[in-house]
Amino acid sequence: MSRQDDMPAFKEIFKAAKHVVVLSGAGISAESGIPTFRGSGGFWRSYKSQDLATFGAFRRDPSLVWEFYHYRRELVLTKKPNPAHHSVAELEARGDRKVTVITQNIDGLHQSAGSKNVIELHGSLFKTRCLSCGQVQENRSSPICPALHGRGAPELETPRRDCIPEDKLPRCSDCSGLLRPHVVWFGENLDKQVLDRAGEELEQCDLCLVIGTSSVVYPAAMFAPQVAERGVPVAEFNMEPTPASHQFTFHFEGPCGTTVPEALKLD
Numbered sequence: 001m002s003r004q005d006d007m008p009a010f011k012e013i014f015k016a017a018k019h020v021v022v023l024s025g026a027g028i029s030a031e032s033g034i035p036t037f038r039g040s041g042g043f044w045r046s047y048k049s050q051d052l053a054t055f056g057a058f059r060r061d062p063s064l065v066w067e068f069y070h071y072r073r074e075l076v077l078t079k080k081p082n083p084a085h086h087s088v089a090e091l092e093a094r095g096d097r098k099v100t101v102i103t104q105n106i107d108g109l110h111q112s113a114g115s116k117n118v119i120e121l122h123g124s125l126f127k128t129r130c131l132s133c134g135q136v137q138e139n140r141s142s143p144i145c146p147a148l149h150g151r152g153a154p155e156l157e158t159p160r161r162d163c164i165p166e167d168k169l170p171r172c173s174d175c176s177g178l179l180r181p182h183v184v185w186f187g188e189n190l191d192k193q194v195l196d197r198a199g200e201e202l203e204q205c206d207l208c209l210v211i212g213t214s215s216v217v218y219p220a221a222m223f224a225p226q227v228a229e230r231g232v233p234v235a236e237f238n239m240e241p242t243p244a245s246h247q248f249t250f251h252f253e254g255p256c257g258t259t260v261p262e263a264l265k266l267d
């Protein structure tokens with residue numbers, strides 16, 4: 001019986017792979033110190049992030065939602081990619097195979113590490129979308145607009161400061177419409193074009209690495225079985241023990257900042 005943590009066997013497959021797809025989740029960001037804002041403990045002020053990350057919340061109080069996203073942008077700007085991000089970016093930079101990252105993370109740390117070919121399933125903290133003309137733009141300004149300067153601290157403000165008027169929130173440079181964070185909120189669908197691009201990569205890859213999440217948990221659960229069914233090897237790198245699943249070839253347990261660079265070392 002083959003062991004799921006057989007690194008020499010993985011290396012053989014990896015060396016020959018010509019098209020590697022990396023599926024990454026919250027775990028790789030957590031190792032860079034980025035809080036998930038999801039699940040238990042995922043609170044900002046007195047809100048669950050689930051209650052702020054909706055279009056309804058933005059409609060009701062765009063200032064509040066922008067303060068939350070401003071806070072998250074500023075937080076991420078103080079963080080750095082970790083060795084797992086770097087080794088994925090270095091693999092792409094070698095240029096001897098195709099490497100595509102499909103990530104659920106919105107923090108842009110793969111790109112900060114140098115990855116170019118990144119599909120962001122949930123959008124990005126550093127992109128905006130105009131509510132009027134639909135234009136998507138990258139924006140890494142800190143703060144994104146002067147009115148948000150000094151706002152967004154996670155402590156409850158008592159009394160809460162005045163809402164920032166809509167005309168002082170981020171506005172479109174083309175049509176001056178109100179901008180929203182270009183992220184997928186609760187109750188919203190993933191972008192069809194983004195999903196199609198991800199699907200194509202998964203159909204063509206000859207190796208799939210699942211980093212910082214499990215193949216049985218979203219988002220990889222959506223994609224990894226499709227790869228495994230074609231007989232293509234899937235390797236997981238995460239903190240949790242192996243799920244009772246035999247359809248995935250490899251599982252390397254531990255911090256992905258340690259396991260991924262070791263696995264992707266080519267000599």
Ligand SMILES: *[C@@H]1O[C@H](CO)[C@@H](O)[C@H](O)[C@H]1NC(C)=O
Binds near residue numbers: 170
């Ligand atoms: C970011 O967005 C703000 C608000 O729309 C704008 O004033 C600023 O120029 C933008 N920065 C960049 C680098 O595009």
Ligand SMILES: [Zn+2]
Binds near residue numbers: 132172176
């Ligand atoms: Zn616009």
